[in-house]
Amino acid sequence: MSSQPSNSEPSPFDRLNEKVQHWIWDKGWSELRDIQAKAIGGILDSEDDVILAATTAAGKTEAAFLPILSTTASEKIDSFAVLYVSPLKALINDQFRRLEDLCERLELPVIKWHGDASAAAKAKAMQKPRGVVLITPESLESLLVRRGPDVRRMVHDLRFIVIDELHAFLSGERGVHLASLLKRLDATAGRRIRKVGLSATIGDFALAQYFLNPHGPQTVRLIESSLGQPELRLQVRGYREPDPEREGRKPEQERLVPAQTAIVGHVYQALRGRNNLIFASRRQAVESVADALGRLSEDKRVPNEFFPHHGSLSKTLREELEERLKSGELPTTAVATTTLELGIDIGSVASVAQVGPPASIAGLRQRLGRSGRREGEPSVLRIYVREPDRPAEDDPFELLRLELVQAVAAVNLLVSKWVEPGGSHGLHLSTLLHQTLAYICERGGARAREMFELICGPGPFAQVSDHDYAALLRAMNEAKLIEQSPDGILMLGQVGEAIANRFDFYAVFMTDDEYRIVTDQRTLGTVPVFNPLREGDFLTFAGRRWIVLSIDDRAKVVMVRAAPAGRVPQFPAQESVPLHDKLVHEMRAVYESGENYPFLDLVGKTLLQEARDAYRQLDLHSRQLLNVGDDIYLFVWRGTKATETLRLALASQDIRTEAYSIGLHAKYCELDKFKSALDSIFQHPPTAHAIAAFAEPLRRQKYDAHLPDEMLRDAFARTRVDENILKAQNLLPQPI
Incomplete structure (x- = not known):
């Protein structure tokens, strides 16, 4: 140079x-x-x-x-x-x-x-x-x-x-x-x-x-940067999940292999011998896939190259795996949650795999960026999707192969270079409460106007008015989080002091009580205490199988040693990634289109054709409401926010539904009653606050427990309700 x-x-x-x-x-x-x-x-x-x-x-x-x-x-x-x-x-x-x-x-x-x-x-x-x-x-x-x-x-x-x-x-x-x-x-x-x-x-x-x-x-x-993306090589692979009862009646040589067994077999063949990343949406899935790949390696009597990586594993184990990937001395595949999605340097990987359909295009792009980092090398992506072999004839959502179609739609948007806009629009009362306590701690006390002008206004709390903030301070005072001195200075109250003195005060997200899993003085990681562990139980964790030797409930320590069997522990359910309107619209476009996608494998193409056949047979181009037996299916064709809004609006009419990616399912519901409820909603749309009255659970964030119901419902109404869906007059899909 x-x-x-x-x-x-x-x-x-x-x-x-x-x-x-x-x-x-x-x-x-x-x-x-x-x-x-x-x-x-x-x-x-x-x-x-x-x-x-x-x-x-x-x-x-x-x-x-x-x-x-x-x-x-x-x-x-x-x-x-x-x-x-x-x-x-x-x-x-x-x-x-x-x-x-x-x-x-x-x-x-x-x-x-x-x-x-x-x-x-x-x-x-x-x-x-x-x-x-x-x-x-x-x-x-x-x-x-x-x-x-x-x-x-x-x-x-x-x-x-x-x-x-x-x-x-x-x-x-x-x-x-x-x-x-x-x-x-x-x-x-x-x-x-x-x-x-x-x-x-x-x-x-x-x-x-x-x-x-x-x-x-x-x-x-x-x-x-004006540089282009590397060449993209991708495949969406479909797998049929057999019905155990039906397969049990077949001769053994004709039985379908369970979908996970087939997926693990392909991953083993395609990825072994090089560095790769496999992503799954939940920690249970990460442990399950890593365990299955490790057992397959053991059965074939070859060194294991597949290891889990998620937030519940110890820092030491995660760093050892990251260093093994980075050094490139041994072929290594990490099975991970979002922990390896961001920019930790792990060197170049040959390919990226995703188990299950992507919910976020931004996340998919970030994951794909891990592959093809060396000049001249392509980015390689494989998506594995499972669907029931014989979907229930009376369940339109199963017939439509939603996960397969969502994966195809996500790939289409990825190739088109579209990404969700993101955004944190909302009142964020839990975090605002936390920042109020933190600022009082930082300054040793503060006046209400001073805090409002600094914390609120342009920025993350722009939607919070002085009236909103005054209501928050009153609620905090009633909860003994803060108190006011005679000269008007706000200070920590008895409860506020206890919260601020906790070791986890500096984070605004919730953490769970956990057991520490230890073997031979080495910490493997943590599992939530709600797992019903007992001495002699078997556990699958950190890519290996263990038997529980002892449990110290006071110290929250579980001692284990290696064992031949194991069971994947339960981890806290993470809030699912909301689907954007654009992704659901693209799903409908996939159904409407006759395009033959070359990135689908043979099973995937067959599943897609079955989904399109079902779409046509159900006449979903022009129908949005289906009555199947005692159940009602409503096709909304909108993202999570709009679909959830309509679900709550129906709840206000005493109709309970379950949300899916493309619509709602009401069990044991009369068609006339459902139609009458929809007519009422569209002719006299309920207010956002009326809808928020049916929102459960209200308390989703760390400090919501200290806030009154009416304040949380007001925040929900102002930020989580899509009123446009209620003003649509009807739900007939727009032509594609």
């Missing part, structure tokens, strides 16, 4: 600090990547906030830090210079390894700041804050709450906040939490601190711009 002639404009490389240039030379880079070259001018030539958008493994971390460190290294900065925020501790550890050598050359310290990081290193950094801090939102909250008076000294000259995996913060309570923390940091520093967001998958850049700068989103610069 060489500099430009002196009579020409300096190249992006020429504009970097000389020590940064030497670091790049020593790395053996022949040139800067596209996003890196663009980011240098974008960051150095203005004071605007910036979003760097590029595919996974495009070098976004260096794109941000090469110019940021070039400018901060040459300035006298009397505090931390850069704050890097990540959603994962593992990603922080990974970025620390990537930045450590570069920062050492620039004589800038780089500090990991999370629960597993060195306490001595953090204490030293607090005494003399300099350089780069790598931190999670929860550790940032802990720093503000516990070291409030000291934080101003640590950040008063802070130049940049870098937010990695920005898309992961654009929805959900952690994103709301971080957005609020950013406002509090600006207030602590006494000025707006410049923000740089990094992301591979953003469906709505306007939303990302608002997240970084809610007071001036139009000033946030978007810098995108």
Whole structure:
């Protein structure tokens, strides 16, 4: 890599600090990547906030830090210079390894700041804050709450906040939490601190711009890589789930293999011998698939290459698997939940597999980005879907092969480069309550108007009015979370102090009581205490099988040793990913189309044809209501929010239904009664608040238990009800 002639404009490389240039030379880079070259001018030539958008493994971390460190290294900065925020501790550890050598050359310290990081290193950094801090939102909250008076000294000259995996913060309570923390940091520093967001998958850049700068989103610069995606090779494979009773009547040689057995067999044949990732939606599924692959390897007397990776496994086990993938010395396939979806460096993988249909196109794109990272290599994706071999003739949803069609629709949207816009629209009362307590802790007390002006307004709580906030404070006072001194200062109440002193206060999401699983003094991970474990029980965990030796209920420790059998434990049910209107519309387009999708295997093509035949036989092009026996099926063809709204509206008419991806199912319901209820809903649409009266459960987030029903129902009505579906007059699908 060489500099430009002196009579020409300096190249992006020429504009970097000389020590940064030497670091790049020593790395053996022949040139800067596209996003890196663009980011240098974008960051150095203005004071605007910036979003760097590029595919996974495009070098976004260096794109941000090469110019940021070039400018901060040459300035006298009397505090931390850069704050890097990540959603994962593992990603922080990974970025620390990537930045450590570069920062050492620039004589800038780089500090990991999370629960597993060195306490001595953090204490030293607090005494003399300099350089780069790598931190999670929860550790940032802990720093503000516990070291409030000291934080101003640590950040008063802070130049940049870098937010990695920005898309992961654009929805959900952690994103709301971080957005609020950013406002509090600006207030602590006494000025707006410049923000740089990094992301591979953003469906709505306007939303990302608002997240970084809610007071001036139009000033946030978007810098995108112009490089294309690698070649995509994909296959959706269909599997028939046999009916055990029916198969039992067949001769053994004619019986269908259970779908999971067939899926595991194909995964073993297709993936063994290289590095791969397999994603499943739940921890139970991860453990089940990993166990089946491990047993198959054992049966074939070959070394096991398939290992689980999820949030309940110990940090040590997860890091060992990540390092094994990264080193590439042994072929390794990780079976994971979302824990390996984000940008932890695990090296290049040959392929990605998904067990079950994708619910999120953004998540699917993020997962696919793990494959095809080396120049000239394609991205390889396999999706495995199971459907009943003989669907019930009286169940239209089974006949329509919903999971197979959802997988096809997701692939179509992936290829079209569409991504969900995301967003955290809502009142987020649980997180607002938490931020109120946290701010009082940070400042030692605060006035109501001061907190409203800082926490609310443009940003994550923009929909919260002063009336809403006053009602929240009254509810918190009644619950003894806060109390007011004679001079009007709000302080923690008795219950508020107890909450703020808990070890889990710094996180806004709920955590479960758990047993720690231990063998030979080595912690394997944790399982929820609601699992009915007893001595002598068998357990499948961490990809192996165990027998329970003893249980210490007080210490919440379960001792185990290896065993020949096991049972996958239960884990908390995670709230399912809501389907976007666009995905459900695409599902209907798949039914209506006669297109032959080359990415389907033979069984998948047969299942799709059966689904299309059922769609035509049921006349769903023009019908939205089916009466089958004593049951009613309503085809809504909208996303989760609209379908749930209609489900609650029907509940207000005393009709109970169960929601599916494309509609609702009412059991033992008279057709006339159902039609009458629909007519009533569309002729006299219930208000959002009337619908919210039937919402259960109301308490879904960590601090909802401290809020009155009427406040939670009001929040539900304002944020989770799609009133447009109630004004549609009818549900006849629009022509395709």
